[in-house]
Amino acid sequence: MEIWFIILISISLVFLIKAIFSVIELCTKTKITNPLPPGPIHIPIITAMKWLTISFTEIESILKTLHAKYGPMVTLRIGSRTAIFIADRSLAHQALIQNGTLFAHRPRSLPVNKITSSNQHNISSASYGPTWRVLRRNLAAEMLHPSRVKSFTQTRKWVLDALLNHLHSDSKSNHSVKVKDHFQLAMFSLLVFMCFGQRVDDEKLNDVERVQYGLLLGINKFNVLNFWPKVTKFLFRKRWHEFLKLMRDQEEVLVPLIRERKKAKESGLLNYNNNPPAYVDTLLDLKLPKEGQRNLDEGEMVTLCSEFLNAGTDTTSTALQWIMANLVKYQQVQQRLVDEIEKIVTMKDIDDKKEKEVINEEDLEKLPYLKAVILEALRRHPPGHFVLPHAVSEDVVLNGYLVPKEGTINFMVAEIGWDPQVWEDPMAFKPERFMNEDCSKVEVFDITGTKEIKMMPFGAGRRICPGYNLALLHLEYFVANLVWNFHWKVPKGGDVDFSEKQEFTIVMKNPLMAHISTRIHH
Numbered sequence: 001m002e003i004w005f006i007i008l009i010s011i012s013l014v015f016l017i018k019a020i021f022s023v024i025e026l027c028t029k030t031k032i033t034n035p036l037p038p039g040p041i042h043i044p045i046i047t048a049m050k051w052l053t054i055s056f057t058e059i060e061s062i063l064k065t066l067h068a069k070y071g072p073m074v075t076l077r078i079g080s081r082t083a084i085f086i087a088d089r090s091l092a093h094q095a096l097i098q099n100g101t102l103f104a105h106r107p108r109s110l111p112v113n114k115i116t117s118s119n120q121h122n123i124s125s126a127s128y129g130p131t132w133r134v135l136r137r138n139l140a141a142e143m144l145h146p147s148r149v150k151s152f153t154q155t156r157k158w159v160l161d162a163l164l165n166h167l168h169s170d171s172k173s174n175h176s177v178k179v180k181d182h183f184q185l186a187m188f189s190l191l192v193f194m195c196f197g198q199r200v201d202d203e204k205l206n207d208v209e210r211v212q213y214g215l216l217l218g219i220n221k222f223n224v225l226n227f228w229p230k231v232t233k234f235l236f237r238k239r240w241h242e243f244l245k246l247m248r249d250q251e252e253v254l255v256p257l258i259r260e261r262k263k264a265k266e267s268g269l270l271n272y273n274n275n276p277p278a279y280v281d282t283l284l285d286l287k288l289p290k291e292g293q294r295n296l297d298e299g300e301m302v303t304l305c306s307e308f309l310n311a312g313t314d315t316t317s318t319a320l321q322w323i324m325a326n327l328v329k330y331q332q333v334q335q336r337l338v339d340e341i342e343k344i345v346t347m348k349d350i351d352d353k354k355e356k357e358v359i360n361e362e363d364l365e366k367l368p369y370l371k372a373v374i375l376e377a378l379r380r381h382p383p384g385h386f387v388l389p390h391a392v393s394e395d396v397v398l399n400g401y402l403v404p405k406e407g408t409i410n411f412m413v414a415e416i417g418w419d420p421q422v423w424e425d426p427m428a429f430k431p432e433r434f435m436n437e438d439c440s441k442v443e444v445f446d447i448t449g450t451k452e453i454k455m456m457p458f459g460a461g462r463r464i465c466p467g468y469n470l471a472l473l474h475l476e477y478f479v480a481n482l483v484w485n486f487h488w489k490v491p492k493g494g495d496v497d498f499s500e501k502q503e504f505t506i507v508m509k510n511p512l513m514a515h516i517s518t519r520i521h522h
């Protein structure tokens, strides 16, 4: 009896000690006493509202001063949230690559974003977990896999021909051409085809562009509705109704396109021998593992199609405009690109005249200077100056400071790409910096920043842009053909203005106006 009593006591003691140790471990784990990164004084409501009502461009320029004063990590209280800003490439690497899983979360959506993202049911806003994984894997495997990307070659050729024709006819009637609208239309027709599997007529295309841009351009304006929604919905009710109308318009334009495709799929009319599957086809088949294997509802499909269109059009057409602006300004760069293309393009006979073929996608591999031009433009003019806000799964310490679970972490893409410690004369446009010494090939440059982050126009780590290869292909293909077909010059009496303005992306404040003439090849 005694011996059993001793055994029982010993076992209980072991459990008790274990329990005490785990409580101590939990306390030391969760109780982080490090301070938040420094920042300006916070006056409740007043400073929170101030940051909410100014644009990210303004915040960015204020942050430059704050970083000079406080160091590479700065805290601001924006609205009801603690927002940490990181302007240092090594800290970005430490967070996004070395501690990738911890920093791969997204913050809980604020009221406006909750509506636009169907309660975080899209890739960019879903928290790091099973729903995000299934949505991201679907996009990566079904639309962005190299074999699938290749199956849209004909679509790209058709979009390129239309773009060249539009530019040609515009340049006939105007001395200088505003290229922005042409680039946007081209990227929209390409992505709308990839999304809905059909060439929609111009009227429908304009409708899609209108509803998508309406919401994108409203991002700043509707931000204020995220703070104290019950009050701001009343104070800014005109804005609130405008937002709801834009959401309704979007549904009215996108839902019929989704339904059309669904009907065709159900009646077996889709023929994947001629055309590859569209993004919406893959969404119709998708099941959500954490939600009882249910299918996506229509609202969620609208959200995901809208994300696909926004992510793939505005970013790329903005980058295209910055690239062409640099080629207009720096004629020697444009000429060098043309010389490089001349060496690899084959001739064909048309009506006894020798004409050059268009540059096709296989040719792009043989154009290292073209790649350098594109990398340099993405470094110097990244379409997004911040990655999307990240969040951590638990309170963590970075660089001696607390990063709280309930806050957001923002990485400053432009600042990182302009770091004078890495890039000599960082604000100059010098594609050669990406070439080897004899300028015969691009130095191996890892845009994903896995080993070291030197620039991060597509982000880094688990949340890196899944479309970066597609974006690079689009940029290379269009830039090569645009300079091959036309000579791009500054219009008489004009100049290229590199001032920036924040829309959804950081665009040219004064859109590029170019004099375009047909290029004569000898």
Ligand code: HEM
Pocket (backbone or CB within 6 Å): 123, 124, 125, 136, 139, 307, 308, 311, 312, 313, 315, 316, 319, 382, 383, 384, 386, 387, 388, 389, 457, 458, 459, 460, 462, 463, 464, 465, 466, 467, 468, 470, 471
């Ligand atoms: C020049 C063009 C592009 C640029 C500069 C760009 C840049 C970025 C950046 C900076 C992020 C945020 C990364 C982060 O939060 O850490 C992102 C995310 C994303 N991008 Fe892109 N992107 C481009 C084109 C595309 C294309 C063509 C697609 C697809 C069709 C795409 C789809 C996405 C998606 C779905 C996300 C969210 C990823 C996630 O949260 O897991 N992007 N992109």
